[in-house]
Amino acid sequence: MSDKIITVNTVNLDVDAGNDPAAVITFLAEDLGDAGRTTDPSELARAALAREAKSATGLPGGIAIPHARAASVATASLAFARLANKVDFGAPDGPADLVFLIAAPEGAAADHMKLLSSLARALVRPDFVAALREAPSDERVVELVDEAINPAPAATASATPGSASAAAGTASATTGVTAAAAPTSGSGAQKRPSIVAITACPTGIAHTYMAADALKYAAERAGVDFHVEPQGSSGSTPFTPDVIAGADAVIFATDVGVKGKSRFHGKPVIESGVKRAINEPDAMIAEAVEASHNPHASRVEGAADDGTTGEGSSSSLSLGKKIQQALMTGVSYMIPFVAAGGLLIALGFLLAGYQIANKTLDSSKTLSDGAYIALHNSLWDLPAGGLGQYLGGVSFAIGALAMSMLVPVLAGYISFAIADRPGIAPGFVAGLVSVAVGASFIGGLIGGLIAGAVCLAISRLPLPQWAKGLQPVIIIPLFGSLIVGGLMFMLLGKPLAWVTTQLTDGLNSMNGSSKIVLGIVLGLMMCFDLGGPVNKAAYLFATTGLAIGDTPQLEIMAAVMCAGMVPPLAMALATVVRPGLFTDPERENGKAAWFLGAAFISEGAIPFAAKDPVRVIPSMMAGGALAGALIMAFGVTQRAPHGGIFVFFTMNHWLLFLAALAAGTVLGTVCVVAAKQFGKSHTERSAAPQLETVTA
Numbered sequence: 001m002s003d004k005i006i007t008v009n010t011v012n013l014d015v016d017a018g019n020d021p022a023a024v025i026t027f028l029a030e031d032l033g034d035a036g037r038t039t040d041p042s043e044l045a046r047a048a049l050a051r052e053a054k055s056a057t058g059l060p061g062g063i064a065i066p067h068a069r070a071a072s073v074a075t076a077s078l079a080f081a082r083l084a085n086k087v088d089f090g091a092p093d094g095p096a097d098l099v100f101l102i103a104a105p106e107g108a109a110a111d112h113m114k115l116l117s118s119l120a121r122a123l124v125r126p127d128f129v130a131a132l133r134e135a136p137s138d139e140r141v142v143e144l145v146d147e148a149i150n151p152a153p154a155a156t157a158s159a160t161p162g163s164a165s166a167a168a169g170t171a172s173a174t175t176g177v178t179a180a181a182a183p184t185s186g187s188g189a190q191k192r193p194s195i196v197a198i199t200a201c202p203t204g205i206a207h208t209y210m211a212a213d214a215l216k217y218a219a220e221r222a223g224v225d226f227h228v229e230p231q232g233s234s235g236s237t238p239f240t241p242d243v244i245a246g247a248d249a250v251i252f253a254t255d256v257g258v259k260g261k262s263r264f265h266g267k268p269v270i271e272s273g274v275k276r277a278i279n280e281p282d283a284m285i286a287e288a289v290e291a292s293h294n295p296h297a298s299r300v301e302g303a304a305d306d307g308t309t310g311e312g313s314s315s316s317l318s319l320g321k322k323i324q325q326a327l328m329t330g331v332s333y334m335i336p337f338v339a340a341g342g343l344l345i346a347l348g349f350l351l352a353g354y355q356i357a358n359k360t361l362d363s364s365k366t367l368s369d370g371a372y373i374a375l376h377n378s379l380w381d382l383p384a385g386g387l388g389q390y391l392g393g394v395s396f397a398i399g400a401l402a403m404s405m406l407v408p409v410l411a412g413y414i415s416f417a418i419a420d421r422p423g424i425a426p427g428f429v430a431g432l433v434s435v436a437v438g439a440s441f442i443g444g445l446i447g448g449l450i451a452g453a454v455c456l457a458i459s460r461l462p463l464p465q466w467a468k469g470l471q472p473v474i475i476i477p478l479f480g481s482l483i484v485g486g487l488m489f490m491l492l493g494k495p496l497a498w499v500t501t502q503l504t505d506g507l508n509s510m511n512g513s514s515k516i517v518l519g520i521v522l523g524l525m526m527c528f529d530l531g532g533p534v535n536k537a538a539y540l541f542a543t544t545g546l547a548i549g550d551t552p553q554l555e556i557m558a559a560v561m562c563a564g565m566v567p568p569l570a571m572a573l574a575t576v577v578r579p580g581l582f583t584d585p586e587r588e589n590g591k592a593a594w595f596l597g598a599a600f601i602s603e604g605a606i607p608f609a610a611k612d613p614v615r616v617i618p619s620m621m622a623g624g625a626l627a628g629a630l631i632m633a634f635g636v637t638q639r640a641p642h643g644g645i646f647v648f649f650t651m652n653h654w655l656l657f658l659a660a661l662a663a664g665t666v667l668g669t670v671c672v673v674a675a676k677q678f679g680k681s682h683t684e685r686s687a688a689p690q691l692e693t694v695t696a
Contacts, residue, residue: 005119006078006145009035011138013082017099021052022611024087025066026585028079028101037079037103040072042585044103046607055201055255056090059210060279063123064089067102077103078119080141082132092279098132120209122148124217124278193224195288196239197251198258200231201274208232211253211277218281224289231259239263248292250300251284253277261300261420262472268297322418323449330414330448331540337402337409338543342641344399346650349639352392406543407431407441411448418452419480422459422472426451426480433485437493440500441540447488455480515555515632522556523563523628523664527620530567530602530609539564543641554637558651561600562631562661563624565644568597568604569661570623570668571616577669581676597665600644615675623668630660 010031017027026045033041047068051057058064066089079101086095100119122128128148135141197215201207212230219226227243231254238260249268252258253276268291270284277284291297408431415427430447434440439447458476467475488496525538542553542560575582575590582590589607596604609616634656640647648654 004142004146005076005149006080006142007035008138008142010037010077010079011141012080013135013138013141014084015081016084017081017087019085019087020611021064021066021087021089022049024064024081024083024099025049025052025101028066028081028099029103030585031079032073032077032101032103035077035079037075037077038070038072039074040070042588043072044068044070045585048101048103050606052089055207055273055275057207058089058091058096059123060091060093061126061129062086062091062094062097063129064091064096064099065102065120065123065207065210066099067104069104069106071106073103073105075105078145079103080132080145082135082141098129118149118209119145120207121213124210124213193248193289193292194246195219195224195226195249195251195285195292196243196247196264197226197228197277198231198254199228199274199277200254200258207255207274207278211274211281214278214281215251215253215285218285221282222285222289224285226285249288249297251277251288253284264300267300268292268294269300271298326414326417326449326452327445328536329417330410330412330445331536333413334406334410334540335543337405338641341399341402341406342543342639343643343647344395344402346399346640346643346647348392348394348396348399350392350649351395352389404435407435407444410441411444411451414445414448415451415455418449419455419459419476422476423452423455423480425477426455426484429481430484430488433488433493434496437488437497438500439488439493439496442500443488443493443496446492446496447484450487450492451480451484454483515552516629518556519559519628519630519632520625521628522559523566523624523626524621526560526563526602526628527567527624528617530606530617530620535564535602551635551637554639555632555635557641558636558638558657559628559631561638561642561644562636562657563628563664564602565597565600565661566623566627566664566668567602567609567620568593569665570597570620570672571605571608572597573665573669574672578673578676581673598645600642612676616672619671619675620668622671623664623666625664626667627660627664630663631657634660636660 010028012028012031015027017024025048026041029038029041029045029048032038032044038044047070048066051068052066057066064087081099083097083099086097087099088095089099100123102119128144131144132141135144197212199208199211199215201211208230209232212228216226216228227239227247229237229239244263244267247264247267249270250264252261252269252271253274254271255274268288270287270291272284408428411431411434412424412427415423415430427448430451431444434443434447437443455476458479459471463471463475522538522542525534528534538560542557572590572593575587575593579587586608593604605616605620609620634653636657637652638647638657639650643650645658648657651657
């Protein structure tokens, strides 16, 4: 294999690679596979399309840069296509005719990432883009890319990273600093505005560095002193204190949290997603300059050293969107506790039986049998049941403790999403109080939002300088916990507990047709967006009920799991029943979908839904609705939050579970096969199979 990042074998000039991003990405991934740059083109394509689903990779000027990391990629690689027919990659000014697929190893080394970031920076230069369009041969494209990622040494050695005379486009990604054009001279010259910027995208491969250079060039045009810290995969050097101290305003062009945000406390700030910095760099520089003179401009607040929120950090988002993102942040942090705790409990049941759940120790104290065994025995003093019961007790006890953290974790990280790190402790307190007063996860949701809002308000209070250092570690946690805990105990606890009780009683009272309707609704939700917010809402509803442990909650968990297994299994079956409706890569995806569906990984159907959502998603929803309804009608219960058929021992009627799953799978398959009859003919698909390749 060549050590070059791009070779003539991965260059395609004036080709018809498909009519949508999925087809083009698959075409280029297969190109890298043929060139020996990836051992699994379908995995690379899925990873690139998953990144595409988060944020389109189209750029102004007819360029697209889909990119991903994948375990199947051995070394950093590029595949390039100059398209005969433009394809819409979501750029604001129209479709793209120049497409680079950037493939990085999963644990990419810094030198590889620097090469990829150098290419990204070159793509904001009009001369480089024009040369790609005019290149007469594959060899010329390779030369252009090599020159872009390995530029010749500058004619003079006087320019240093961060200096005012640094050459455009040669700033090192590791220095984190670039500057504008030549500085003003003369002691009488008016001081130019000084702007600093942070750029960051989720993968840290391309957009991070393109945004950095787009802002740099815009600052040069505006005559502004400018320094940028790209927080990307190739590394960066944080700003020196004197650079930050001299900054008149700061730009955060990020899709992820800003590392070291507290360094800029009090500075006027302009915030956006990373793509706006690429598309509208001149506007952002102008807004930053204006903010530097505006005493009422938004300023960097809070004292967090880090963050994990995405574009939601942008102050331009609506209140509803911010609340939604805060809730999803809490859910995302809670799910690992659900998975670990639930599966450990299931393992305890497998090893020691369901009787492990309860044991009366004496007339005044009740402790779970699992906890009793774990606390009062050891490997040297086994209980009567032997080693299996002991290990089951330990597993159950650990799982029960992990599950007991669900509501505090949910509330704590909702608060964190709003107020950064100072909001974590008050959020956890809100969740713990919610559990104590019986408000459960509803109290956790409300308490987390209140805690975040209270902590954010406290962080904005004007305090004397001596108190600033105490604010994030003492003042905000102390008063935030006191306020939200007091509100939950004295005002909100009982009303929220009443709501929780009514919801629980309502579920317990459901029988017959009303219970079946609930199963249908849950099935529709699980199959609507295959791992998206609606799917997660249904899953959260089911998993939080596991802590209660009543039969209706366990039936809900079974309905959600069964419905979520339907989409990948239905698509896998469809590729077997009617293979002529699918291309070779789709049939390969179908083979993987068998296992993904069996393990309750709904995302296994995304490769099919991403390509053909109009016909695939409604078909999957039909199958999921039937599966959910049958589970409720059969009264199947499920004690584990994940695992699919591999946790059948936690079901009360696993044969009925399989019957409901089979019925839903068959219905989904029939619907999708029937729907695809109205699409392209088999002849058309055979003539151009690469146009129909679907991976996500």
